[in-house]
């Protein structure tokens with residue numbers, strides 16, 4: 001595997017790296033194997049996002065963060081896909097933040113932009129990559145996709161409603177999330193406990209995060225139903 005220079009539009013060739021986190025166990029999905037290797041359309045779920053990111057001109061190099069013990073299958077998958085932008089496969093950590101840190105450690109100092117993506121969101125595409133990467137030059141430390149909430153939101157204590165939260169100004173945030181590389185490195189150097197996304201670490205460090213329109217297709221595969229839904233979207237497309 002080697003890194004290659006793409007024609008990324010967010011800077012000079014070789015400057016936009018992607019950390020693809022795939023090291024979770026997939027407890028809520030269930031099953032014997034980690035979620036990244038669960039079958040989606042006849043191949044490992046990881047294949048879908050990896051192939052799409054590898055093919056994109058917006059991304060110059062990809063670091064795959066694999067579950068412990070699954071590094072070799074991840075390398076073989078990258079080889080099978082002839083994913084030439086895969087610069088490395090590293091072992092993930094106990095938490096998502098630890099897995100991102102493991103991936104970041106593989107990103108060279110020259111990288112200007114780091115995009116972090118959940119392998120659990122297979123249907124990443126160029127349109128969303130452009131939406132999160134393009135505004136980075138406009139004075140933001142990071143850019144994240146968000147979707148307005150359509151359901152009424154309530155805060156509960158066990159089974160009892162405490163309050164109905166005003167939905168105005170609330171968004172559900174997805175990945176891919178794009179960051180200035182130095183900002184993300186600094187944010188990760190601090191306390192990461194409790195962070196469920198990278199942007200929250202950059203926010204804590206005082207960074208400015210822009211929200212752009214996300215996509216329902218960026219659904220995070222969490223349960224068996226999610227997996228079936230994404231599989232049906234994929235087969236509709238190839239039908």
Ligand code: CTP
Nearest residue numbers: 021022023024025026027028094095099119120
């Ligand atoms: N992730 C990771 N390392 C971890 C935990 C999560 O790389 N220690 C990654 C997952 O592989 C996934 C993304 O972060 O691509 C979002 O996590 P989530 O959907 O919660 O996946 P899992 O943690 O695997 O699922 P569960 O919480 O049901 O166990």
Ligand code: MG
Nearest residue numbers: 024025026096
């Ligand atoms: Mg999880």
